[in-house]
Amino acid sequence: MTAKPESHALPLDVERIRADFPLLARTVHGKPLIYFDNANTSQKPVSVIDAVDRHYREHNANVARAVHQLGEEATASYEGARDSLARFLNASSRNEVILTSGTTQSINLVAYSWALPRLKPGDAILTTVMEHHANIVPWQIVAERTGAVVKAAPIDTNGELIVEKFVEMLTPDVKLACVAHVSNVLGTVNPVRELARECRKRGIPLLVDGSQAAPHRPIDVQALGCDFYAVTGHKMLAPTGTGALWAKREHLESMPPFFGGGEMIREVRFDGTVFADPPHRFEAGTPNIAGFAGMTAAIDYLNGIGFDRLETYEQGLLAYATDALESVPGVRIFGRAAEKEPVISFLIEGAHANDMATLLDLEGVAVRSGHHCAHPLMQFFGVPATLRASLAFYNTRAEVDGFIRAIEKVRKLLL
Structure with missing residues (x-):
């Protein structure tokens, strides 16, 4: 439709x-x-199902690895999904959008590529009581490895974040704040723009789990003012194994790769490897190409409504x-x-x-x-x-x- x-x-x-x-x-x-x-x-x-079917029937090849026609078509489709997601999120550049398997991988990417190299004993990550495990467990893992701690801002009995408590907990030891845009259990919509503003005042990056928001409301990462925003495709009509991480360019430029392998490099030598620029630096291996063809169709469907x-x-x-x-x-x-x-x-x-x-x-x-x-x-x-x-x-x-x-x-x- x-x-x-x-x-x-x-x-x-x-x-x-x-x-x-x-x-x-x-x-x-x-x-x-x-x-x-x-x-x-x-x-x-049907449009999403057909897009996946059409990829396998007409365009099946790996991306960025061939100069033949099928390879070029597959690459154009895959990179087209990045363009679609950049518009969907209102990113300032397509190169701020990393294609992932979903919000869980996106958050882990930030945990291992951004947080792990920076955290030290005495540092803290602030999240909230209402978070999905995907926005808790990765932070616990990196905190354990670095000597940092994970703190949780409270909610009230209505299931709303107590914003003043969240802001109070943005103390100098907090190096990253994380919050769900929408609770997957309660449906609560958190005031991300306000939280981002308070984080910016203190120089604290804010990561937003947007997996439950993207199916229901327009997302504008520039207006929200956060630093990282993650979405999951299968919750917004797209195939499983698709999603994206949007991040400010300044963060991506400073982050080392999370996975190593093909397609995320410029040159590999035994005396050292030169990595590709973001976003491809974070996209090692063969991706879910057909799934991202479906992701484009899903975004088109939502925009059509x-x-x-x-x-x-x-x-x-x-x-x-x-x-x-x-x-x-x-x-x-x-x-x-x-x-x-x-x-x-x-x-x-x-x-x-x-x-x-x-x-x-x-x-x-x-x-x-x-x-x-x-x-x-x-x-x-x-x-x-x-x-x-x-x-x-x-x-x-x-x-x-x-x-x-x-x-x-x-x-x-x-x-």
């Missing part, structure tokens, strides 16, 4: 959109699928789903931030999250259960796990109604 820019003010034609996503038409256990696990991974439109229409629709659906869920007896919703993306974590009193999710699956409803790679956040709320319903622009109010009916049915079975 490719909408014209002037149509962005019009409501979404959700039924037309759903026709672009083949998997949404299937059944599970004999029931129509209700897919509410979008924060885990999004479904893929228009984030203004997408956001308006998703916010309406979130409000509808939240109101509906609150009508269920014994429900406890986690995350009441004033600004949220369409993620609802919850529990039903007396029912274990995993039992609920298993029985909901038998009703055709796909939700997530567990700790959602956020153990510290679960510890904060004093629960071992939650259920998580995460919505997307291709979901409908009718699906929400079916979801609530399934919960009521399952609740009667368990209680």
